[in-house]
Amino acid sequence: MSEEIIITGFSFLFPFLLLMLTVQSVLRRLGKSPGGWRPAVILGFFSALAVTVPVGGLPLARWVASLNANFSIPLTAVVLHRVWKNASGTALLDGNALRVGWIFGGIGGVVLYPMALGLGPFDPYSQGWGFSSLFVVSMGLTVFLLVKKNRFGVVLVFCILSYNLHLLESSNLWDYFIDPFFVSVSLAALVRRFVKSKNRRDNRMEKS
């Protein structure tokens, strides 16, 4: 199978999962449970159909790719986790894994984007091609998380696996780790956690 077919095929995965998650969320809001295998299979079938049928000359998935062709593996994993949880009630990623994921996305974004967009002479994005300190650091982090039995370590294994298989259009390792959406979601989750824990602390102090 040619590289181009693999890349194009993989680009359908994220929009497919995102559509499933969106419909599941709408069902929840309408007070209907999206749980159970049968609804999940039916929803999966229609979501697959929706992202592959051409609309205005392009499948929906490729309209999404027009905006962003490189959805990171952690973001895909988080969406898959949510879809899976809605369907089965079991979690692929536990709280610890998600917490590490948000920190990973937040720090990654803060390190990468300002400098890659022109702040300072060093471009960390250039470290994602070939082999560099980025590879050494990410390998160390992956092994550390696996030793700690943190499931985000498994997500990082999928990142380097996808990089080797060249599943994304990008040949830069950074794009397998983070994307602007994952960074935004991570920062939002971190801020939410910070505000929540601050409120809890404030409440505890008020009570005492």
Next chain:
Amino acid sequence: MNKKFVFILILLTLLLYARPFWQWFQAKKGAPGPSFHVVSALPGATNERPFMKEEFIGPPGAMQVHAASMAELGDGTLAAVWYGGEYEGSKDTRIYFTTRVPRAPGEEGEWSLPRGIVDRVSAGKELKRYIKKTGNPLIFSGPGDRLWLIYVTVSVGGWSGSALNVTVSHDRGRNWAPGRRLTLSPFFNVSELVRNNPLPLTGGGYVIPIYHECIGIFSELLWFFPKSDGKGLNYRKTRLTWGKRFLQPTIVALSPDSAVTFHRGHGVRKNIGMSFGEDGGETWTAPGYIELPNPDAGIAALLLSDGRVLLAYNHHRETRENLSLAVSDRGFRSWRRAAVLEDTPGEEFSYPYLLPTGDGSIHLVYTWKRQRIKHVVFNEAWLHKQVSDER
């Protein structure tokens, strides 16, 4: 996760990281670092008569045209591309291609009728995504008379939403392979544009000046390594400048290890920028300014046979209404304005592109009043005469 599963995953991780390490190690071991192929104008015979010729490429039309570039094939055939449409950034823009095949060795032929080779519809089909418009094209030739075309497309927004794509022709421009997107920015892969000449590398491949134009505005280098079959491709990108002061670099190799880059100035001080690289282009000095003005407009540079540099640029700080040539001294510290090719108040003459050819000629193409692509051919003898006449 049980211990056995963790062990297997750690082993898998090490194996998966070993692959890129091994590829990098083999590449490092097998070849020295990048070194430039020094491209310069060929010296003419000492008794060569000065010549200069001007013409337009393509018939006049109602559309606006801009950003021409040019390449030479092995038999002296010239190929040129530019983009045109109702206006810059309109949805009907397409990239036009034309060739000029020599009638006989040393005898120039006629330019073929320009034909569109990429537009938003064809690019959308090939790249399998929505394309709003096309922009700057860069054409260059490679081994086996392949023609490479790197071109800008925009899916969302203005030029800051640009991305670069590449296609290749194996039959001198008659047919072009489906375009392929280059991923060069982590932020939605936008704001990467191309303009000026690539520089061949001695070990194969090219270093191509590109630039980023979004929150930051800066010059970059695209290291471009096509595989011998013309299908596979490796590439990476390195930084030339940062901040918001310079863009649209043009690169001139001085030796296999050293090069000088000139930059379109974007800052408050409206001058052309310059920086040096001494280690095969991996690191560059912080850019400084040369004495020549620049109204935030494209420039082109070329190494002359005597080691000096020729610059085509707009000699003005505000407008693009003149197009001039300047020649440096050997240290690039002082510049002498050699010729004024165009000077009409209120008009635009911009985006020069210089190409030395095998017959010793220097070709210059540029945007003429946004209406036509003008082609000027001269030799070093003519240029030297202009410099001495200016004295």
